[in-house]
Amino acid sequence: xxxxxxxxxxxxxxxxxxxxxxxxxxxxxxxxxxxxxxxxxxxxxxxxxxxxxxxxxxxxxxxxxxxxxxxxxxxxxxxxxxxxxxxxxxxxxxxxxxxxxxxxxxxxxxxxxxxxxxxxxxxxxxxxxxxxxxxxxxxxxxxxxxxxxxxxxxxxxxxxx
Amino acid sequence: xxxxxxxxxxxxxxxxxxxxxxxxxxxxxxxxxxxxxxxxxxxxxxxxxxxxxxxxxxxxxxxxxxxxxxxxxxxxxxxxxxxxxxxxxxxxxxxxxxxxxxxxxxxxxxxxxxxxxxxxxxxxxxxxxxxxxxxxxxxxxxxxxxxxxxx
Numbered sequence: 001x002x003x004x005x006x007x008x009x010x011x012x013x014x015x016x017x018x019x020x021x022x023x024x025x026x027x028x029x030x031x032x033x034x035x036x037x038x039x040x041x042x043x044x045x046x047x048x049x050x051x052x053x054x055x056x057x058x059x060x061x062x063x064x065x066x067x068x069x070x071x072x073x074x075x076x077x078x079x080x081x082x083x084x085x086x087x088x089x090x091x092x093x094x095x096x097x098x099x100x101x102x103x104x105x106x107x108x109x110x111x112x113x114x115x116x117x118x119x120x121x122x123x124x125x126x127x128x129x130x131x132x133x134x135x136x137x138x139x140x141x142x143x144x145x146x147x148x149x150x151x152x153x154x155x156x157x158x159x160x161x
Numbered sequence: 162x163x164x165x166x167x168x169x170x171x172x173x174x175x176x177x178x179x180x181x182x183x184x185x186x187x188x189x190x191x192x193x194x195x196x197x198x199x200x201x202x203x204x205x206x207x208x209x210x211x212x213x214x215x216x217x218x219x220x221x222x223x224x225x226x227x228x229x230x231x232x233x234x235x236x237x238x239x240x241x242x243x244x245x246x247x248x249x250x251x252x253x254x255x256x257x258x259x260x261x262x263x264x265x266x267x268x269x270x271x272x273x274x275x276x277x278x279x280x281x282x283x284x285x286x287x288x289x290x291x292x293x294x295x296x297x298x299x300x301x302x303x304x305x306x307x308x309x310x311x312x
Contacts, residue, residue: 088273100309107254107308112278114306127304134300138293140280142270 004145006032006136009046009059011076012094013038013067017117017124021063024128030136033057040072044079047086059089060141063131065117066095066106074109081110088142092135171197172302173310175225177209177242178202178260179234183283187229187260190294196302201225206237210245213252225255226307230277232261232268243275254308258297 008025012018018036025034035056037043043064046053062080066073077093080086090112095102098116106114115131118124135141174191178184181204188200201222203209209230212219228246232239239259246252258279259272272280281297284290301307 088270090273090279098306103306104254104309107256110276113256113300114308115304116306130296130299130304134296135279138281138296140264140269140282142266142273144266 006030006061006141006144007057007059008032008034008061008063008136009043010034010036010063011038011040011043011073012036012063012065014065017065020121020124021128024125025132027125028129028132028136030132032136035059040076043076047080047083058143060143061135062089062091064091064093064111066093066097066102074105077106077109077111090135090139090141092131171199172227173223173225174198174200175209175212175228176200176202177204177206177228177234177239178231179204180231183231183262186287186290187294190291191298193291194295194298194302196298198298198302199223205234206239206242209242210237213246213249213255224310224312226310227301228255228257229260230257232259232263232272240271240275243272243277247276256301256307258301 010018010021012021015038018038022034022036025032035046037046045051046056047059049056064073064076073093077091080089080091092113092115093106093111094115094117095106096117103114115127118127176184176187178187184202188202191198191200201212203212209228212222213225215222230239230242239261243257243259246255246257256278258281259277260281260283261268262283264282269280279297281293284293
């Protein structure tokens, strides 16, 4: 059986949160590569393999913090979901601002899911474990080889900036 | 975090599956979950759309918070249901998880392009099946926030 590593792109401008997510993924037993960008523009360059990202691999999943204005999370979401070459990539949105209108707008822009960012560390870690379990194990992601189930080998999650 | 307490009512889940045994299995798995979930079952895509649009025989049904949708069904298949849901302004943000025996990459890509929220291949093994449903339930009813549903 061909084992294929799951490519995850994290768009997150908070370095501490990015590190928590990286640690959480490392603790899971899923074979994945985590790539982190801290800016909306970089996310789009990454997805189009432009410039410094010319060797980037197409993500099978995007975790996107709606975050602060310069991150332009909504812009990244709109771009992915309107671009035919990218629109199948699931985007799971994480946000600290949870007004109903914002949530509604996120789903209208075709985010695959909306998750409020937990405030405390333990909640955060258990969220990451359960996201991992659902999105990287139960869910079939586009762009992976058939009959693939993520490897149960030793954790192998490489973070890069 | 959205919980049943904050929602103030059970979650309403529409299960669309033409296999009575698979539907039964899914319902059994959902009964073991911690969230309070009312499961409504229809057997094909046409019934699914009639349910969602509250056709006369479904006049008093609640609007679902989430749909679990089989792909290959007679009369109207899951792909058509997805297209119908996403093109209907009153339904377009309804979370739809495709739950199907198919693992074909073309199906997976097509379903995501049709804007399903997720794709779960039904595990063959019973324990794995229960585990997948639990994981789905935990994500959607504990961690994720569903779009506002005014019924």
